[in-house]
Amino acid sequence: MKFSIITSRNEKEIIVKSFDIIEYEILKSKKNDDFIILNNKPSNNDAIYLQGIITDKNLFTLEIRLEFENGFSQYGIENVSQADCLAIFKNYYEGHLPNLEQWEDITRYIKQHFYDTEIGINQETVHPSFNDYFKNDFYFSISDFYSPFGNDAGFDAMMEAENFLRKDDSNNFYLIQLIDQINIESYNYDEKKDNKNLHFIIHDHNAIVAIGFTNLKVNGYILEDVKEKTLSSLHFLNQVQKHENYQIMISDLSKVKAETYGS
Numbered sequence: 001m002k003f004s005i006i007t008s009r010n011e012k013e014i015i016v017k018s019f020d021i022i023e024y025e026i027l028k029s030k031k032n033d034d035f036i037i038l039n040n041k042p043s044n045n046d047a048i049y050l051q052g053i054i055t056d057k058n059l060f061t062l063e064i065r066l067e068f069e070n071g072f073s074q075y076g077i078e079n080v081s082q083a084d085c086l087a088i089f090k091n092y093y094e095g096h097l098p099n100l101e102q103w104e105d106i107t108r109y110i111k112q113h114f115y116d117t118e119i120g121i122n123q124e125t126v127h128p129s130f131n132d133y134f135k136n137d138f139y140f141s142i143s144d145f146y147s148p149f150g151n152d153a154g155f156d157a158m159m160e161a162e163n164f165l166r167k168d169d170s171n172n173f174y175l176i177q178l179i180d181q182i183n184i185e186s187y188n189y190d191e192k193k194d195n196k197n198l199h200f201i202i203h204d205h206n207a208i209v210a211i212g213f214t215n216l217k218v219n220g221y222i223l224e225d226v227k228e229k230t231l232s233s234l235h236f237l238n239q240v241q242k243h244e245n246y247q248i249m250i251s252d253l254s255k256v257k258a259e260t261y262g263s
Helices: 019-026 082-093 152-166 170-181 189-217 224-241 244-254
Strands: 003-008 014-016 035-045 047-056 061-067 073-083
Touching: 003 019, 014 019, 014 244, 019 035, 019 073, 019 082, 035 082, 047 073, 061 082, 073 082, 082 152, 152 170, 152 189, 170 189, 189 224
Parallel strands: none
Antiparallel strands: 003 014, 003 035, 035 047, 047 061, 061 073
16 A cells, blocks of 8 residues: 655655654644645545644644445544654554544535436535524525526526536636636616616626535535625615515625635
């Protein structure tokens, strides 16, 4: 079995020839967010990597990924001491998995939740974290015009964003590019200027809202720049259409802590 590691100290993948280098990197991990990822080929009893990250003073959070022909499972465990972390990594390096009955199955939080034409959108088909903030029925509608995915622009934008996220080289941090391509000149409503093409402008803002909520529906989080543009579009739509749903969306989305680059 061949192993390689990536660490916060050196993000270039390095071939591992002995456990000494793994031990060295774990012992060197001192600060919050220091990490080590141990990759292996072929799989180790279906496991393809073990990773650890410091989340408290010398306490590690560990995750392990198992991949199968038709899917994957991911498990995590928190508050692992440095000594236990070393033991788990050493056993893994020697071909032995930890007792995963003591680990939490976090697969549903890692899994991306894409639209299924046969099932549609409901509380079971979105990321679990989506349900923490967005509880109104209209969030799951593909026919309510005043909802993220219930109008033509919103539904099409959702599908486009999901197609982007399905690509092997996709990155959520690039979702802002889909919004920037829409070329909104201003997020401030100008009655004299905007009323001439209001139908098309509403279409564009509906698309932006859908991209933001797709980020949340698929991954369970939203990027800071995407959240900012989504809220700006919601404020615009609320100005010109004055619908209660927009006010609810603004309130709910404002409570979501956005992710930033590198966090």
